Each structure stands twice: as structure tokens, then as C-alpha cells.
Amino acid sequence: MDILEKIPAACASNVVVYLMLVWCKAMDCYLLPMLRFPLLILHDFFKRWLFKPMTLQIEEYHGTSTRNKVYDASALYLQSKISPSTQILKISQTWRETSLTVNFANNQEFDDMYEGVQLKWKFSSMSKRSSSSSTSSAFKPEQKQYFELVFDLQHKEKMGGNQSRTPATFQTVAMEPELKETVLEDLDRFVKRKEFYQSVGRAWKRGYLLYGPPGTGKSSLIAAMANHLKFDVYDLQLTHLKTDMELRKIVASRGCKIEKMLMAAAKPELEGNQLTLSGLLNFTDGLWSSCGEERIVVFTTNHKSKLDPALLRSGRMDMHIHMSYCTYEGFKILACNYLRTCEQKHPLFEEIESLLNKTKVTPAQVAEQLMKSEEAEVALQAQQAKRQFIQQFEDKHVGIELKWKLNALSKKKEFEFSFDVGHKDKGEQSSCLPYLMERFKAMNEEAKIVKLHTCKLRWF
Numbered sequence: 001m002d003i004l005e006k007i008p009a010a011c012a013s014n015v016v017v018y019l020m021l022v023w024c025k026a027m028d029c030y031l032l033p034m035l036r037f038p039l040l041i042l043h044d045f046f047k048r049w050l051f052k053p054m055t056l057q058i059e060e061y062h063g064t065s066t067r068n069k070v071y072d073a074s075a076l077y078l079q080s081k082i083s084p085s086t087q088i089l090k091i092s093q094t095w096r097e098t099s100l101t102v103n104f105a106n107n108q109e110f111d112d113m114y115e116g117v118q119l120k121w122k123f124s125s126m127s128k129r130s131s132s133s134s135t136s137s138a139f140k141p142e143q144k145q146y147f148e149l150v151f152d153l154q155h156k157e158k159m160g161g162n163q164s165r166t167p168a169t170f171q172t173v174a175m176e177p178e179l180k181e182t183v184l185e186d187l188d189r190f191v192k193r194k195e196f197y198q199s200v201g202r203a204w205k206r207g208y209l210l211y212g213p214p215g216t217g218k219s220s221l222i223a224a225m226a227n228h229l230k231f232d233v234y235d236l237q238l239t240h241l242k243t244d245m246e247l248r249k250i251v252a253s254r255g256c257k258i259e260k261m262l263m264a265a266a267k268p269e270l271e272g273n274q275l276t277l278s279g280l281l282n283f284t285d286g287l288w289s290s291c292g293e294e295r296i297v298v299f300t301t302n303h304k305s306k307l308d309p310a311l312l313r314s315g316r317m318d319m320h321i322h323m324s325y326c327t328y329e330g331f332k333i334l335a336c337n338y339l340r341t342c343e344q345k346h347p348l349f350e351e352i353e354s355l356l357n358k359t360k361v362t363p364a365q366v367a368e369q370l371m372k373s374e375e376a377e378v379a380l381q382a383q384q385a386k387r388q389f390i391q392q393f394e395d396k397h398v399g400i401e402l403k404w405k406l407n408a409l410s411k412k413k414e415f416e417f418s419f420d421v422g423h424k425d426k427g428e429q430s431s432c433l434p435y436l437m438e439r440f441k442a443m444n445e446e447a448k449i450v451k452l453h454t455c456k457l458r459w460f
């Protein structure tokens with residue numbers, strides 16, 4: 001009886017196994033091949049839908065004649081990607097060459113992978129129209145060659161596509177606390193006021209001018225501003241641009257691709273390049289009107305006085321921020337950054353405060369000293385010692401404005417003394433020594449410990 005009951009169950013399980021085998025066979029032989037095509041289309045569709053490309057363009061030349069190091073490094077790297085399976089290559093050999101030169105062919109592509117991110121490289125080369133009217137002897141490449149590196153936008157941070165995000169923040173930038181507060185408030189007010197700008201019929205944009213000597217933190221402040229607002233920075237070295245056309249192209253090609261952009265444009269003095277004032281004004285004004293999102297432009301210069309007032313007027317440069325030499329307040333921030341002496345006041349601070357009041361030293365110079373040791377004591381002593389040995393002063397003598405710098409750290413213990421070249425006759429070397437010796441006497445004690453070897457004249 002028991003056996004009779006089990007027979008239908010065994011048959012049923014056999015049938016199920018048989019049906020499964022038939023199903024698998026059918027899937028393998030008929031259904032999967034039939035589904036493959038629609039599945040591929042679906043896969044492609046979703047991939048394309050989800051894939052937002054980010055392209056890094058790496059040109060061979062920066063400006064007109066300076067080679068781009070990133071291009072050379074990319075070319076070297078991609079040489080290693082040439083394999084027996086590479087389908088196209090450009091081969092050449094001149095009469096003088098003994099071996100073949102292998103190069104990339106136009107539009108040649110390479111697939112690549114970086115930390116799990118799918119990459120595509122593309123090489124492009126195009127002939128440039130040579131301007132026969134040009135009389136300049138400067139080197140001008142006949143081919144424009146560049147690589148494009150494409151990856152999904154979502155991997156931008158990993159790929160370092162956001163060049164702007166340096167670690168500087170408002171907390172780490174050494175500047176006067178009130179000025180820092182004013183800049184922060186101004187930025188926050190600006191980003192909150194989209195409707196306000198619309199209601200008064202103005203483009204939603206703000207311009208800042210950062211001016212001051214090299215190494216006072218202008219670039220650091222730009223990074224801090226971008227990090228605070230989570231904006232992308234587009235860095236533009238105006239001295240590298242040769243024509244207004246190049247500037248216009250930048251606005252047209254890149255300007256609007258970056259949402260929430262902070263454009264940092266360095267050195268708008270227009271000295272030594274062919275950009276014109278109207279080109280620069282069109283650029284700043286055009287940048288706003290061509291793009292809908294909020295825009296911030298920060299110009300940086302070491303010489304505000306050399307800028308045209310038209311560029312400085314409110315509406316173009318709304319806020320002018322003077323970045324100056326290191327004050328005691330700034331020093332405390334740097335000491336906190338580098339030595340973590342944020343809460344406590346080190347016994348050497350008082351002496352350093354009085355030395356900072358007497359000398360001009362940039363935050364970059366202070367930071368360099370503080371980096372020399374992780375030990376607060378050692379770094380602060382180095383700081384104090386350096387302040388005693390490097391001193392810069394400005395002075396006036398027989399109606400001439402003078403700058404002098406005493407550097408007892410350099411091997412020769414030299415003393416630099418400079419004045420405008422127009423006063424060359426009055427300031428000749430023979431008369432500068434007695435003048436300086438007299439000034440030494442009037443100086444603080446630290447200056448006296450330096451033995452004067454040379455009086456080096458520099459024209460500026």
C-alpha cells in the first residue's frame with residue numbers, strides 16, 4: 001500500500017525534473033539568444049541614460065608655446081597601452097631617422113580603468129591655419145593635438161576633476177578676523193539672494209578683487225571661498241592668454257558647463273600680454289549674461305594700482321579685499337594649523353608678536369617655518385630666529401623711496417637695497433653704505449648682530 005502511494009509522487013517529481021531540463025535547454029538554445037538583443041538595447045539605454053560624461057581636455061601646448069606637462073605624461077602613459085590588439089597607429093620615419101616613430105592616429109581611442117572607474121581616452125589632432133601675416137618669431141605649432149579623457153561625472157571627485165577643492169578653509173586662512181567675517185557674510189548673503197537679484201533685474205553674480213603681495217593667501221582664500229560654498233573653481237591665468245579671442249572662447253566653451261562656478265582670474269594687469277581692457281570687460285560682463293546659474297569671479301593681483309578703474313568699479317569687482325603681511329592674529333591661526341597650539345598660548349608668542357609688529361613677513365614665509373618641525377618649541381624658535389635675520393623695511397632718503405632687505409640667513413649674509421631706477425644717480429653704491437650704517441644704528445638690536453658684507457643694489 002505504501003509503495004503504491006509513493007508511485008504517483010515519484011512520477012510527479014520525475015516530470016518536474018524533466019520539465020526543468022526542457023526549460024533550461026529552451027532558455028539556452030532559443031529564449032536567451034532571442035532575449036539577448038532586446039536586453040542589450042535596454043542595457044545600453046540605461047547606461048546612456050545614467051552616464052553623464054565628464055571630459056578632461058589635455059592640450060599639447062599651454063597658451064601658444066609652453067608645453068603642457070600633463071599632455072606629455074598622458075602621451076607617455078598611453079604608449080604603454082599600445083598592444084598587439086591595437087588596430088590603428090601612425091607610423092613615420094624621416095630620411096634622417098634610423099628607426100620608425102610610432103604615434104597615435106587621429107581619433108584613436110583607448111579604454112582604461114582607474115580604481116574601478118571606466119575611462120575612455122581619445123587622441124585628436126588637427127591642422128592649425130597658419131597666419132602668414134604674423135611677423136612674430138615665436139614658435140607656433142602647426143598641429144593642435146590633445147587628449148580627451150572621458151569618465152562618468154559621478155566619479156569627478158575620485159578622478160580629481162574638481163581642481164578647486166584644496167584643503168584651505170575659512171578656519172585655516174590667516175587673515176584679520178573681522179575681514180574674514182565680512183567676506184563670509186557677503187558670500188552667504190549672495191548665495192541666498194537669487195530672488196532678490198531677479199526682482200531688481202540684476203544678474204546673479206558677484207565679483208571680488210583680492211590684492212596684496214605674493215604669499216599672503218589670495219589663492220588660499222579662493223579655495224576657502226569655493227569650499228565654503230561648494231562651488232567649482234575655474235582657474236584662469238590671464239597672463240597665459242594672448243588674445244581677446246582666447247578669452248572669449250573660454251567663456252563660450254567652458255563657462256556655462258560648470259554649475260555654481262567660481263572663476264579665479266589671476267593678474268588682470270594687462271601688462272606684457274595682448275589682452276585689451278575691452279576684451280577683459282567683455283569677458284567679465286559676458287560671463288554673467290551667458291549663464292543662468294550663480295557666478296562668482298575673483299580677480300587676484302599683486303598691484304591693485306595697475307588695474308584700470310573700469311575693471312574695479314562696483315558691479316564688476318563688488319568687494320575689494322586686501323591680503324596683507326602676517327599679523328599676530330594671522331600668526332595664531334597658522335600656529336594653530338601647523339602646531340595645533342590652538343588653545344594654549346606659548347611663552348614665545350609674546351616675543352613673536354613684538355617681532356611681527358616690527359617686520360613685514362608673509363603668511364607663506366611663516367607657514368614655511370612652522371612646517372619645519374612638528375615640535376611647537378622648535379618651530380616657534382625657528383620662527384623667531386628667522387624673524388631676527390630677515391628683515392624688510394621701507395624708507396625715504398633724500399626724497400627717494402627706498403626698500404631694503406637684510407638676509408642674514410643666506411650664505412653671504414647679504415643686504416639688498418633697492419630704489420626706483422629713475423634715481424640711479426642719487427643712490428649710487430658709494431653713498432648707500434653710510435646711509436645704511438646710519439640706519440642700522442637707529443634699528444632694533446637684532447639688526448646689529450648682522451655683519452654687513454655687501455651692499456647689493458637692485459633696480460625695480
Ligand SMILES: Nc1ncnc2c1ncn2[C@@H]1O[C@H](COP(=O)(O)OP(=O)(O)OP(=O)(O)O)[C@@H](O)[C@H]1O
Binds near residue numbers: 174215220363
Ligand atoms: N593667509 C594665509 N593663510 C594660510 N596659509 C597661507 C596664507 N597665505 C599664504 N599661506 C600659505 O602659503 C602658500 C602660498 O600662499 P598663496 O598661494 O595662497 O598666496 P598668494 O597670495 O595667492 O600668492 P601669489 O600672489 O604668488 O599667487 C599657501 O599654500 C599656504 O600654505
